[in-house]
Amino acid sequence: MKNLLAAILVLCSAAGVGEAAVVCNPVLPVPGIVPPEPSVQVTNYLLGCENSGAAQTLVFDLSLFLNTTVTSQPVDASGHVQTLAILEEFPFALATPTLGVDAFYATRPSLNQLKWTGLSVFAPENGAFSIRIDDIWADAKAVGVSGMLIPNVIFGFAATEGVDAPVVENGQVVLAYVVRQPTQPVPTPEPATALSAVAGIAGMVLLRRKTVGGS
Numbered sequence: 545m546k547n548l549l550a551a552i553l554v555l556c557s558a559a560g561v562g563e564a565a566v567v568c569n570p571v572l573p574v575p576g577i578v579p580p581e582p583s584v585q586v587t588n589y590l591l592g593c594e595n596s597g598a599a600q601t602l603v604f605d606l607s608l609f610l611n612t613t614v615t616s617q618p619v620d621a622s623g624h625v626q627t628l629a630i631l632e633e634f635p636f637a638l639a640t641p642t643l644g645v646d647a648f649y650a651t652r653p654s655l656n657q658l659k660w661t662g663l664s665v666f667a668p669e670n671g672a673f674s675i676r677i678d679d680i681w682a683d684a685k686a687v688g689v690s691g692m693l694i695p696n697v698i699f700g701f702a703a704t705e706g707v708d709a710p711v712v713e714n715g716q717v718v719l720a721y722v723v724r725q726p727t728q729p730v731p732t733p734e735p736a737t738a739l740s741a742v743a744g745i746a747g748m749v750l751l752r753r754k755t756v757g758g759s
Contacts, residue, residue, distance in 0.1 A: 566602060566667050566710040568593035568675065570702070576720040578698070583615035584684045586719035589677040589700045593710050595667035602665050604709035606675065608650075608658045609701045610719075613683040616650070616658070624649035629660045630676040633668065650677075667710075677702075684722045695721040 568591040578584040589608060606629060616625040627650045630641050641647035650658040658677070665673055682698050690696045698720040702712050 565597075566593055566595045566600075568702075568704075568710045568712045569714060570717045571674075572717060573719070575697070575718045577723055578684050578720045580685050580687070580689050580722050580724065582683055582685045583681055584720070586680050586682050586698050586700075589680065589702060589717060589719065591675040591702060591712065592672065593667070593674060594672045596670065599669040599671075600667050600708070602663075602667055602706075602708040602710060604663055604704050604706035606660045606663055607703050607705070608677055608680070609703070610656045610658075610680075610682050611697075611699050612686045613655045614652050614658055614681065615683050616652070616679065616681040619649055623651050625652050625658070627658050627680050628678045629663065630678055631663065631665045631673065632676065633666065633671070633673045680719065682720070684720065687722045689722055689724050695723050697721055 571590040571592050573587040573590065576585070576587045578586065608627075614625070614627075616627040618624070619626050628641075629648050629650065631646045632641075643649075648660055648663065650660055653659050658680070663675075665675070667673060677700075680700070684698060687696045687698055697718045699716055699718050701717075702715040704710055704712055
């Protein structure tokens with residue numbers, strides 16, 4: 545009996561039973577409409593995250609993978625590109641995020657990957673926060689235009705790494721439809737003004753509560 549109880553305790557510990565998970569779900573955007581050009585801006589990617597337990601500070605790596613080449617422009621000699629990860633706690637502040645404090649430039653370790661290493665965010669007790677990936681540029685020419693009624697898409701898939709990493713569920717999101725004649729203007733990359741375009745998003749994030757062990 546003692547051996548059985550010990551085995552159950554080991555299994556529970558390995559599975560994290562009794563620990564409160566931090567879970568993030570994409571807030572589905574309205575995909576942009578872009579032309580089949582070598583570099584276009586797509587819709588921001590937003591994760592709404594919920595901590596169902598005690599307050600904790602999370603340190604983790606975040607990646608966003610596209611189904612095409614990332615074309616976000618370099619901003620320095622260290623390999624950073626203009627795409628930002630912006631960490632926001634509820635209630636969201638309306639002030640512009642500060643680079644290096646709650647806004648961080650990505651690196652591009654592979655052609656279709658944006659990555660942020662060592663992100664740190666405070667998850668309040670039974671509270672929420674968001675991770676917004678802003679100013680994403682991609683190669684729509686490689687995706688091409690569909691010859692059928694259903695347009696080709698550019699999608700993003702978010703993933704996290706690390707012992708303290710929040711769990712991303714259903715991480716794939718359509719960020720743009722590629723069509724021959726867009727119905728909305730396509731902006732020009734302006735890395736220097738990326739931060740000035742960032743504002744709070746109070747009221748825009750819809751989170752669903754998840755009970756540990758629930759379906």
